Amino acid sequence: MAVERVSKRYIAGGAPLAALERLDLRVAPGEFVSLLGPSGAGKSTLLNLVAGLETPEEGRVCVEGMEVGRSSGAPPIAYMQQKDLLLPWRTVWDNVLLGPELRSGAERERLSPRARSLLAEFGLEGFAAAWPAELSGGMRQRAALIRTLLCEQPVLLLDEPFGALDAITRGRLQRHLARLWRELNKTVLLVTHDVDEALLLSTRVVLLGGPPGRIEEDLALPPGGPSAAELGPLRAHVLQRLDALTPAAP
Numbered sequence: 144m145a146v147e148r149v150s151k152r153y154i155a156g157g158a159p160l161a162a163l164e165r166l167d168l169r170v171a172p173g174e175f176v177s178l179l180g181p182s183g184a185g186k187s188t189l190l191n192l193v194a195g196l197e198t199p200e201e202g203r204v205c206v207e208g209m210e211v212g213r214s215s216g217a218p219p220i221a222y223m224q225q226k227d228l229l230l231p232w233r234t235v236w237d238n239v240l241l242g243p244e245l246r247s248g249a250e251r252e253r254l255s256p257r258a259r260s261l262l263a264e265f266g267l268e269g270f271a272a273a274w275p276a277e278l279s280g281g282m283r284q285r286a287a288l289i290r291t292l293l294c295e296q297p298v299l300l301l302d303e304p305f306g307a308l309d310a311i312t313r314g315r316l317q318r319h320l321a322r323l324w325r326e327l328n329k330t331v332l333l334v335t336h337d338v339d340e341a342l343l344l345s346t347r348v349v350l351l352g353g354p355p356g357r358i359e360e361d362l363a364l365p366p367g368g369p370s371a372a373e374l375g376p377l378r379a380h381v382l383q384r385l386d387a388l389t390p391a392a393p
């Protein structure tokens with residue numbers, strides 16, 4: 144995935160706002176990159192551009208050799224947005240199988256057993272027939288993550304996928320994601336506000352400051368993840384950089 148000199152501007156509150164300014168980011172196939180940065184730095188904007196939901200004013204984005212927005216067809220991406228965007232008129236079961244169903248009825252059939260096992264693994268087995276409005280925030284988030292995983296795309300964009308979860312469920316799903324990444328060789332771009340999550344799951348941690356969003360640090364982590372002895376100093380370093388990047392409260 145290559146983001147090349149990408150700029151994105153909005154009108155916010157009646158005034159122009161530069162959300163991203165000539166941002167460059169490369170993620171090699173099979174990498175797991177976490178994006179950390181203060182609220183408003185442009186993390187979700189960056190993911191929206193990679194997914195082709197927004198168009199940059201300048202620069203370009205390529206995914207698996209396809210230029211997003213120019214090549215025909217959707218980029219080979221599964222995107223879990225910050226807002227879960229479950230369809231309120233479909234049950235949990237029909238929501239999680241949306242991606243396969245859009246491909247074909249046969250795909251929906253093929254992935255049904257996997258949907259069932261993910262619902263069980265994520266603690267939602269009793270809720271397949273429930274409507275999204277009947278779920279808690281954390282349950283909705285788990286359903287949205289299952290829907291994303293069932294898209295079976297090589298590139299995963301995850302925007303704070305564990306933000307609404309309790310600590311135990313969060314740990315379990317982090318381990319599930321780590322296993323999936325190792326076993327299926329996915330490329331992952333994860334937005335999180337949790338420094339330990341970023342340090343424990345990723346091959347690289349990218350710190351974004353802004354707006355306008357710009358990369359302040361691109362930190363490669365030791366192969367196999369930081370050791371217990373390395374974790375403390377890395378955590379302290381990232382927290383100190385994030386503190387410096389976060390605007391003071393008015």
Ligand SMILES: Nc1ncnc2c1ncn2[C@@H]1O[C@H](COP(=O)(O)OP(=O)(O)OP(=O)(O)O)[C@@H](O)[C@H]1O
Nearest residue numbers: 153154155162181182183184185186187188189354
């Ligand atoms: N659709 C939009 N219209 C206008 N302004 C927008 C839009 N989307 C984002 N912005 C602005 O762009 C900036 C970056 O927003 P973005 O959602 O990318 O931040 P973020 O880093 O994901 O923050 P958070 O951690 O709070 O989710 C913000 O100042 C926001 O107000």
Ligand SMILES: [Mg+2]
Nearest residue numbers: 186187188225
């Ligand atoms: Mg965001």
